[in-house]
Amino acid sequence: MKRKLTQIIAATLFIITGLNAQSSPVANSNATSEKKLKISTRIQARAVAGQLYSDFASSNDWDAVDFNFRRIRLTLDYTGKSWYGSKVDIKGENLLTEGTNSKSSIQEANIWFKPGLLGSKIFIGQFKLPFIRENFGSSSRLMVTERATASSSTVLQQQDIGILLHLRPIGKLLDVFLSVTNGEGSGHDGVGAKKVQTDNAGEPVAGLYNWRIQFNPFGGVVKDGKDTGWSDGKEIFQSNTLLSIGIAGVHTTANESPNATTATKFLFDKELHGYTADFTLFLSGFYLNGEYTIFTGDSATKDYSTYSATAGYNVKLGNAYLMPVIRYNYVQADWDRNQTLADDEKETDIWAGVNFYLDKNSMKMQLFYRLRQDATGSTLQKDELYFQVQANL
16 A cells, blocks of 8 residues: 555656656747746655654654655646636645555645625635634645644534635735635545534534634735735845734534524524634744634533644744744643543643754745643643654646
């Protein structure tokens, strides 16, 4: 099985190389400049060791090392005449591991249009839910090796299938996202998993209603005099100041009233509410980020809330960059649903480490230690040590 997967990966990279050559500006010098196909890949290898009760140990602390391809991605971005296009993002996780941890899926597959009104852009298909900013962005630009707890929550899938409207009513100062999806997209559990449940019996919900408002008072990311938006990965390597402030919500509707209309279910029968507020600041090499997220309703556990704060400083070293980073992350929830919030259901994670950028976010190495404690301050013997290498091709 491993040999077969290795052959598939090698063949894929060989094909990508050929396609990149065929789609290069030189190879298509006679083609219309209004149409373009961008093909990119990402390879991420990770080694993790942990204490006894972590997910990365055998029978003693630090007695095993999990080494694998954490992410292998292939992305095709097509733009036709600037007002329409499409995107396919194929992801593979732990592909060389036998068993349930090995999975491959479509992360994004959508067609988009620009109607030409209020800077609008409409996506149809599967896309990232515009809820948690860190999850809405690309994993290639994470400041630490894993996302914050709010993003990796088991309450909500990462991508979903439906329609997304992105508005920029006052240019790049303000982003507004509205989406309606079917609740059957992909996430940590693979494709088609109904991540959101209405109650302990696991009765499934219908669709997801999602909104996000993001204010960029300095106009987004500026590089070489051009405003490139907020999500192109160049933020931490620029000298310009960037501040982004966002709020978002997500709601579900239950199937418990089969005779109810879509409108009445949306207004009166929501079974999950999620709300988040966040900010991100880049200033003279400093990176600061904070978020606070809560989930309520039958689908969520009692008292579910989480918040995080991340700080880093990017130092230029010749053609490379060195970025020490620290993150504080707190999460609490009645995981066993006994209506009591115990001390061991309140967890604090502290991440401390360093990013070394050889070619900005195109090539980087990350080394991080994760300290995990409960509300009493006692160690959970779940500490983990991560080393990760990533290349975006």
